[in-house]
Amino acid sequence: MHQAFATAQMIHAKGSPKPAKAAFDVLSRDDFATARTEISAWDGYAPTPLVSLAGLAAEIGVARLDYKDEGPRFGLGSFKALGGSYAALRVLQRELSARLERPVSLSDIRSGAHAMDCAQITLVSATDGNHGRSLAWGCKRFGAPCRIYIHAEVSKGREAAMQALGAEVIRISGDYDASVHLTKQEAEANGWFVVSDTSWPGYSEPPRDVMAGYGVMTSEVCEALDLPPTHVFLQGGVGGLAAAVAAGLRQHYGGDAPRVVIVEPDRAACLLQSARAGAATNVEIAEETIMAGLSCGEPSEMAWQILTEEAADFVTIPDEIVAPTVRLLARGEFGDLEVEAGESAVAGLAAVIAARQNAAMADALGLDGQSRVLLIGSEGVTDPDIFKAIMAGADHV
Structure with a gap:
């Protein structure tokens, strides 16, 4: 195992x-149920694969590791295909x-049937890449114009992928949270409709639809597993993915629902800080993380309502253990199926590996044999150049 895991703080x-x-x-x-139908x-x-990492599980000393591979989802490369496009459809409805x-x-x-009417309704959003790609794909399918705002650190490859789907992409000089604010301002000034995965006071329906779409993934997982x-371990970001999965698991398993562990980059830990403060709390991002999709300083208030009830633990991980995890997964070490994944996808896996090499952390999280x-x-290879470099x-990168 890579030394970075043993020394991870x-x-x-x-x-x-x-x-x-x-x-x-x-x-x-x-x-x-409406979203899944x-x-x-x-x-x-088609349901995406639930991959058993039995060899790695044996290596780190847990009974099972099941990895839901969202890379093949609708050819868009991430779970976001379930959220942004469905929320776009609901806004249009x-x-x-x-x-x-x-x-x-x-x-x-x-x-x-309503293509001409849809063409008069412009949908907009801010994104680190995957949400915007899903929205652009949905807008192309439903015939609505699409504007996407990206921050300075979004890769050229992810920008090009959204443009290829017909979106007008506006790059700003600030960070993700600045792009969110500009999206809201310009939408209000022009009569456009924001399709965001982040909620704020007075804005809740599209984020709820986004999370409802993510529930498709959770229901597929529950149908595939023989035991709860x-x-x-759930990626943080604004909290939408984590909240949707936690809610879906609670609804399905009831009192047997799993212990929910939230994983964030140590450079963008708004959910951990929210847990410490006891309320949704913003943090300033001083340095961007390699986990581009998780570089968020403002939690979704709607997601936080769920996570404050469901999450048992909040952990942060350093960037140094992300690339080794991408390589480990892609090479099928320990005899497992080879899975090509993006940087944000492996946050949970990296945390599990590092925790099992730290007795105090494993004990704190209740991880054992x-x-x-x-x-x-959460994503496959959404930027081939970054994956190649890793x-x-x-x-x-």
Whole structure:
């Protein structure tokens, strides 16, 4: 095992789980069911693989490691394909129903029956890459114009992928949170519609739809597993992925739902700081992390409502252990299936490996030889140049 794992400095904060109410109220069973019915009807839908990393599990001393590989999702390379595009469809449904003064169905929009009307509704969002790509893909399918705002550190490859789907991409000089603020300002000034995975006061429906779309992934996991996991390690970011998965697992398993461990870059730990403060808390990002999709300083307030009840632990990891984890997974070390993954996808796996090499951390997280750990491989290779550099030995890109 790479020495970086043994020397990783991880920060841990205990959550304070409360009675699981938000997992049913913020995201209802009907929210998840509606999203799954719609998304499973899309051309190209297929469940993504749940990969057993049995060799690695034996090496680090846990009973199971199950890795949900979202790389093949709709050809877009990440779980975000389930969120942004579905939320776009729901925004169009609400706006068209209001304009036409009659109910408009999701299937009618999907079939192109309202293409001329959709062409008059501009959808916008800020992104680190994957959410914007999903929104652009959805807008192309449904016939709506799309504007995407990206920050200075988003790679050229991810920018080009969104442009190839027809989006107008605006790059700013600030960070992700600055791009979010500019998106809101320009949308309000121009009558555009924000499709964000982040909620704020007065803005909740699209983020709820985004998280409902993510529930498709969770339901696939639950159907594939024969036993409930004891732990699930979930990437942080704004919290939407983690909250959606935690809620879906709680709804499915009830009292047998796994222990939820939130994993963030130590350079962008807004959820860990929120846990310490006892309320959604913003942090300033002084230096960008290699985990581009997790470089977020402002948590989603809606997601936090779920995580403050469901998350048992919050940990941060250093960038130094990310590239070695990408290489380990891609090379199929210890006899496992080779999986090509992006930097943000391996955050949970990197945390599990590092924790099992630190007795105090493993004990704090309740990780032992009986643990069955679920991991969400949130993206495949969304930037081939970065992946190539990592596989060539670069630890910083």
